[in-house]
Amino acid sequence: xxxxxxxxxxxxxxxxxxxxxxxxxxxxxxxxxxxxxxxxxxxxxxxxxxxxxxxxxxxxxxxxxxxxxxxxxxxxxxxxxxxxxxxxxxxxxxxxxxxxxxxxxxxxxxxxxxxxxxxxxxxxxxxxxxxxxxxxxxxxxxxxxxxxxxxxxxxxxxxxxxxxxxxxxxxxxxxxxxxxxxxxxxxxxxxxxxxxxxxxxxxxxxxxxxxxxxxxxxxxxxxxxxxxxxx
Ligand SMILES: O=C(O)c1cc(=O)[nH]c(=O)n1[C@@H]1O[C@H](COP(=O)(O)O)[C@@H](O)[C@H]1O
Numbered sequence: 001x002x003x004x005x006x007x008x009x010x011x012x013x014x015x016x017x018x019x020x021x022x023x024x025x026x027x028x029x030x031x032x033x034x035x036x037x038x039x040x041x042x043x044x045x046x047x048x049x050x051x052x053x054x055x056x057x058x059x060x061x062x063x064x065x066x067x068x069x070x071x072x073x074x075x076x077x078x079x080x081x082x083x084x085x086x087x088x089x090x091x092x093x094x095x096x097x098x099x100x101x102x103x104x105x106x107x108x109x110x111x112x113x114x115x116x117x118x119x120x121x122x123x124x125x126x127x128x129x130x131x132x133x134x135x136x137x138x139x140x141x142x143x144x145x146x147x148x149x150x151x152x153x154x155x156x157x158x159x160x161x162x163x164x165x166x167x168x169x170x171x172x173x174x175x176x177x178x179x180x181x182x183x184x185x186x187x188x189x190x191x192x193x194x195x196x197x198x199x200x201x202x203x204x205x206x207x208x209x210x211x212x213x214x215x216x217x218x219x220x221x222x223x224x225x226x227x228x229x230x231x
Contacts, residue, residue: 001085002029002056006228007201009060010220011035011179011211017044021051026221029056031228033085035209037062049082058085060209064117066090069100076104076114084112086177088157091116091144098151113155113175116148121159121180124192138162142169149174157209159193160200167204179209183227186213197227 010032014020020040027034034057036049041063052059061084065072072089079087089101098116105111118141119128128137135143141162146169148156155175158166163176178200180191188194189212197208210227217223 004033006031007207008032009035009207009209010214013211014040017048024055033058035060035062046082060086064088066093069097072097073100073104080108086113088115088117091148102152114153115155115177116153117157118144121193122190160195160203160205161193163203163205175206177207178205181208181210198230201231
């Protein structure tokens, strides 16, 4: 496996294996990592993970587990057995689920990084208000990030808009994985809390998750290169 020099994680949001492998083959594993999410993993499964690793890529398995502690712990052990680099769970699954998640990797020699999802980057203040949580969206992100850290997770997924505050509150070694990244002038699509790659790094992000601005570009490798050289 190649350790990428770049903080970019390319989201392979495809419906099947072939286009995902085609895109991966066009990219350099020293220039990015790859993320496989619910759509692609449900269609293509562990075989795809093996193929991407065979091309030299570290893989973020983004299945956002959210279930009872025993079920999530089992799912995480299965993920670790695939040798993935990063996995995630919803922090809103609560303390016992998070502690069971950490415990699931206790006997794994090289465990994946365990990351908690806070408030999805597709949500804005209005969406958030409908859920009737206490405080603002930003308060909720901070509350969930503190809980994740307290339970022993290595980082959180959040919007880069929250990265400055989280970096201050949670210290320099806690990983901030930030989707909702759009180069200047790119379409927001369904994302609501967005920043450019350079702004996100400036705000304290550790990793930038970028999907459509790369996967739907006429030349994905050039789009990745442009982002990397903007940092
Ligand atoms: O966990 C994630 O990766 C994630 C969390 C979040 O809050 N928002 C978010 O967009 N994501 C993922 O990040 C990727 C963003 O893709 P683009 O919007 O195409 O750049 C998608 O694969 C999402 O599933």
